[in-house]
Amino acid sequence: MASRYDCTDPDGLLTGMRLARAALGRGELVVVPTDTVYGLAADAFDAAAVQRLLDAKGRTRQSPPPVLIPGPPTLDALASEVPQQVRDLVAEFWPGGLTVILHAQPSLDWDLGETRGTVALRMPDSRIALELLQEVGPLAVSSANSTGDPAAMTIDAAESMLGDSVSVYLDGGSLEPHDGFEASTGSTIVDATGLSTGGGLRIVRHGVIPDSEIERVVGADLVT
Numbered sequence: 001m002a003s004r005y006d007c008t009d010p011d012g013l014l015t016g017m018r019l020a021r022a023a024l025g026r027g028e029l030v031v032v033p034t035d036t037v038y039g040l041a042a043d044a045f046d047a048a049a050v051q052r053l054l055d056a057k058g059r060t061r062q063s064p065p066p067v068l069i070p071g072p073p074t075l076d077a078l079a080s081e082v083p084q085q086v087r088d089l090v091a092e093f094w095p096g097g098l099t100v101i102l103h104a105q106p107s108l109d110w111d112l113g114e115t116r117g118t119v120a121l122r123m124p125d126s127r128i129a130l131e132l133l134q135e136v137g138p139l140a141v142s143s144a145n146s147t148g149d150p151a152a153m154t155i156d157a158a159e160s161m162l163g164d165s166v167s168v169y170l171d172g173g174s175l176e177p178h179d180g181f182e183a184s185t186g187s188t189i190v191d192a193t194g195l196s197t198g199g200g201l202r203i204v205r206h207g208v209i210p211d212s213e214i215e216r217v218v219g220a221d222l223v224t
Helices: 010-025 045-056 074-080 083-094 127-136 155-165 194-198 211-221
Strands: 003-006 028-032 038-043 100-104 119-124 139-143 168-171 188-191 201-205
Touching: 003 010, 010 028, 010 038, 010 127, 010 168, 028 127, 028 155, 038 045, 038 127, 038 155, 045 139, 045 155, 074 083, 074 119, 083 211, 100 194, 119 201, 127 139, 155 168, 188 211, 194 201, 201 211
Parallel strands: 003 168, 028 168, 100 188
Antiparallel strands: 028 038, 038 139, 100 119, 188 201
């Protein structure tokens, strides 16, 4: 039976976070608010938990989840190379709605699906998500919805789609666009893997950070 906690209430936040940490440690799933949409989270280093995440959403291993991290130092720990253009983007937009695809460290003991040696990383601008990440480490997180349905902007929407496949729901209230960025169903995703072979950086999903803002930072290194 899933548990739900109102994280706008101090007591609910304290209890919810404690039980969310415990659930993640057991390889179970948690729904957590981020700065874009509600996310379905699993321990990134627990292959069985990641598979539960994919099964809950109705996704295959060909659609590996991104990984949320608590800050830039973890970027260097998980990516084999971080080009300067990526460091510039991270300095400008983290924490926030930017996901960066990089080559993963080959020594990482994880299985996110068919990643082809890459990993999509983001530091969210969410107090609840960041606190959880700082305590439990990197989390595989995908939008808290069934595949093909709209991303959940409320805990009710997430729970109606995911039900008892989730152990703990952390309710952070209704999520609204902020910081002057456009309304969107998720983060802006950029693929920076081409930079290591002399290519450019590509936007692979248009999201809360406008394309013009990415181009402002990286200039001619952005390709279409």
